[in-house]
Amino acid sequence: MPKCPVTTRLYEGGRVVAEGFGAVEAAKKLDEHPDAVLWMDLLDPDEADLQAIAPAFALHPLAVEDAVHDHQRPKLDRYSNHLFMNVYAVQVTTGGPVPTMDKWEISSFITDRALITVRKSDVDITGVLKRWDADPELAKNSGVAFLVYGLLDVVVDGQFAAARALDEAMDKTEDAILEVGGAPRPVRMYGFGLRKALAHLRRPVAPMPSLIEEVLRLEVGLVDDRLKPYYRDVDDHARRATETLDASRDRIIGLLDADLNEQSNALNDITRKLAAWAAIIAVPTALTGWFGQNVPFWGYEKVSGFVASVFLILVSGGSLYVYLKRRGWL
Structure with a gap:
């Protein structure tokens, strides 16, 4: 059995x-x-x-x-x-x-x-x-x-x-x-x-x-x-x-x-935004680097020179932001 x-x-x-x-x-x-x-x-x-x-x-x-x-x-x-x-x-x-x-x-x-x-x-x-x-x-x-x-x-x-x-x-x-x-x-x-x-x-x-x-x-x-x-x-x-x-x-x-x-689309969008912000940050970095050289320049050791440098940073950075925003990068 x-x-x-x-x-x-x-x-x-x-x-x-x-x-x-x-x-x-x-x-x-x-x-x-x-x-x-x-x-x-x-x-x-x-x-x-x-x-x-x-x-x-x-x-x-x-x-x-x-x-x-x-x-x-x-x-x-x-x-x-x-x-x-x-x-x-x-x-x-x-x-x-x-x-x-x-x-x-x-x-x-x-x-x-x-x-x-x-x-x-x-x-x-x-x-x-x-x-x-x-x-x-x-x-x-x-x-x-x-x-x-x-x-x-x-x-x-x-x-x-x-x-x-x-x-x-x-x-x-x-x-x-x-x-x-x-x-x-x-x-x-x-x-x-x-x-x-x-x-x-x-x-x-x-x-x-x-x-x-x-x-x-x-x-x-x-x-x-x-x-x-x-x-x-x-x-x-x-x-x-x-x-x-x-x-x-x-x-x-x-x-x-x-x-x-x-x-992938979300990653591309994030990468594009990071690149745009990096470009915005690069402009004031370049300007401050230029005005920070150890040689006399227009407005050197004067309040007007500081104001001019800040104005250039804001204008250039803001202009780049507006341009990138219109292009849809931000």
Whole structure:
């Protein structure tokens, strides 16, 4: 028996007829209920745990290896006796100093009468169970394809919700990023965090339309005409999530570039003002340097000479100030 935690359910006619039985009893339950389908979930199993159930369901060794090793890409692999699917449930948090994203890998073995899920971390799957239990009429006579649909529906809806959350967080920071003189540093760091979260989220989300399209292929033989509209709805949500991420990524890049340009404009304005003030200060400096030479000059050691020098300083400096002010340098 597998040593990892195992959860089991047996569905017949769209309803649960047995649950909580051990992995060893799974094959026996399927024999006792010829029209039933099995869901078995293993939490963080090692290779020995999967090898314990592999003979009963004819699981391919390569698929078992992929299910054990972390960080597999989202994909659907076809083997002679089953399919192997790998997807990611995601969640984003936008309320902190920077947005963060968490993801949980879920691998699945899809046979004719069983869906075996492998969770590599303790992700909450109550949403999947509620989705399976919400529509027993649709589940009736739909077999394993309905279980796969429920899993994909919840995963893709979570991905779409995460993409929308990041897009809405961008709305709140857009005005602050486009402030005159550039955004404050916390706002700018939040923008960089948004860009990083979008890039991380796109990796598990972008392959989903291709994965669902592969599930729908006729040669796979999993989805019948009754369930195809529901799978197409999931495919639509997956494509919308990808489009939202792509649009948000282009948008945040444009906002950060605009903020950088605004900072450059503000820096140029400050540099221009400093240069103007330096020119104003240079004029009296030159005049005082001239009158400070150790040689007699007009007004030397007289009050009139002091008054004349001060007058020249004020007139020349004031004239330069007025000229620079009209040119917009000050």
